[in-house]
Amino acid sequence: MYDFDMLGLAPELNTALKTAGLTEPTPIQNKAIPLALEGHDVMGLAQTGTGKTLAFGLPLIQHLLDMPGKPAEKTVKALILAPTRELVNQIAESLRGLTKGTKLRVVTVVGGQSIGKQISLLSRGTDILVATPGRLIDLMERRALDLSTARHLVLDEADQMLDMGFIHALRKIAPHLGTPRQTMLFSATMPKQMEEISAAYLTNPRRVQVAPPGKAADKVTQSVHHVAKNDKSAKLREILADDPHALTLVFSRTKHGAERLMKGLVSDGFNAASIHGNKSQGQRDRALKAFRDGETNILVATDVAARGIDIPGVAYVVNYDLPEVADNYVHRIGRTARAGREGEAISLCAPEEASLLRDIEKVMKITVPVASGTAPAHEQAQAPKKRNGGPNRRRRKPSNGGNGQANANAGGQNQGAGKPRRQRRRNRAA
The missing domain is CATH 3.40.50.300 (P-loop containing nucleotide triphosphate hydrolases)
Structure with missing residues (x-):
């Protein structure tokens, strides 16, 4: 060295x-x-x-x-x-x-x-x-x-x-x-x-x-909520309300979807901004600066932001829509757990996105732990074999019959999964 x-x-x-x-x-x-x-x-x-x-x-x-x-x-x-x-x-x-x-x-x-x-x-x-x-x-x-x-x-x-x-x-x-x-x-x-x-x-x-291609940072705790497409909005608000002051990056698949999602969050009292291809460079720069400075704590973005945000304080990445290109998942969740800190990546998976989740797990060579909900039966049958056993830390107890247990990621990718939320929050702020 x-x-x-x-x-x-x-x-x-x-x-x-x-x-x-x-x-x-x-x-x-x-x-x-x-x-x-x-x-x-x-x-x-x-x-x-x-x-x-x-x-x-x-x-x-x-x-x-x-x-x-x-x-x-x-x-x-x-x-x-x-x-x-x-x-x-x-x-x-x-x-x-x-x-x-x-x-x-x-x-x-x-x-x-x-x-x-x-x-x-x-x-x-x-x-x-x-x-x-x-x-x-x-x-x-x-x-x-x-x-x-x-x-x-x-x-x-x-x-x-x-x-x-x-x-x-x-x-x-x-x-x-x-x-x-x-x-x-x-x-x-x-x-x-x-x-x-x-x-x-x-x-x-x-x-x-220095790491196998497709491997996320070791200190990113990953999880997925299986929810109906129409229930994603409510689940996102539940996630955001659980840690209301944390810097959270939310990924949407389309420009119009990102803008619509941001406006809905703002109307519900959340401090949110957006960046996507329909924004001018000045608008994008101002939104990023506000997010970096903590003036805005929720940033809704398309994949245009997956490689351009280097903000160590990002605590959560939420995949509101799963990416259609599995490799983009790696880059999205790499926006958290930077500079040696811990972070959390949470995905919302609708039934019609189950194949996208399977592609992600194949690229990552892991099974993403289930925080709530149940994958469609035909997807469960095709899911990659789980690697290592272990409890999955969740934001809150699932209210829709989730099994509450899931395997941790291979290679230590869910290190700290059993830590209490407050302790993990202190670790991120260190």
């Missing part, structure tokens, strides 16, 4: 790390940073909330500090691609904290903002460009930037970008990048197409992995 000060980083980087109170790397950082500093292409596989940004950010900044000269007009030295506006902004914020006190310039380009202002920013040249693929292609078509000088490429949360047509975007972007270059790819899951991307765009990559 390395300490950061053992890595031979520039004094400015060591100062920034100490200012942030960071002394020891996380497991993914410990494995990836030395390889990246040596110049290897890296494929990093790790669950959300494990510090992937620093895993690629520190070596990237170190390499740029070792490169003399300022970027020429419209040129870029390093490109980072991420799937959502929120994640782009989050990455840039972290990198700006690390580059403080240096001459390195970090610029972001995302949709939903003035492309004219972005063209103006890029005209000066930039050391690190963090971008969503769609807006980057728009700017390339306007000849607003020159990527031929980019000697570093980072693909962050690449698995989600696959779901958004990322391969087609990468095919347009990659030929314009400089060579030779270092490419780093980071992901929480490993679909088959990721191997194809690695073979096409990485050169002899070193693969580092």
Whole structure:
């Protein structure tokens, strides 16, 4: 295990790390940073909330500090691609904290903002460009930037970008990048197409992995309520009322559903906001800031937020609708239990969603403990075999005949399931 000060980083980087109170790397950082500093292409596989940004950010900044000269007009030295506006902004914020006190310039380009202002920013040249693929292609078509000088490429949360047509975007972007270059790819899951991307765009990559793909953070306690679709609204309000001041992230499948759900909660007296694709970037930024600052304690979101929220204080993730892509479940529940804290992921499963739950359990290689209700009989027969026995901690005693017992997740994924709620709440606040 390395300490950061053992890595031979520039004094400015060591100062920034100490200012942030960071002394020891996380497991993914410990494995990836030395390889990246040596110049290897890296494929990093790790669950959300494990510090992937620093895993690629520190070596990237170190390499740029070792490169003399300022970027020429419209040129870029390093490109980072991420799937959502929120994640782009989050990455840039972290990198700006690390580059403080240096001459390195970090610029972001995302949709939903003035492309004219972005063209103006890029005209000066930039050391690190963090971008969503769609807006980057728009700017390339306007000849607003020159990527031929980019000697570093980072693909962050690449698995989600696959779901958004990322391969087609990468095919347009990659030929314009400089060579030779270092490419780093980071992901929480490993679909088959990721191997194809690695073979096409990485050169002899070193693969580092600190958790099996599809595994959630160990301190996330998971549970599912089997309820009729029309009863989900009442069950959600019951869950929210049980810990009314906790930061809770609620996931809805559609934009219209998220907005309708948020407005219903507000009308019932809950302090809620929403973010989804129909919101402007300014609206999304304000909603996230209010949630991060605790001014709003309930945030209703679509999967656009699954990768862009890094808020250690999120106590609960509620899957109001189960995701149609099982891997997205991993990313959703990874919004809680961050920075070593505990958290809880609660899913509401209607009978027509039972197959989605089965897909999730197959990907996770677990059986999600049942907090209340009963799965449809034909789904019970097909459910994955339970791994380990143990009591399931519930929010409250089930009122609809739930069996009150369920198996804990394999690999310690429901650690602390038997702890009293008040004790667990204190642990989260620590």
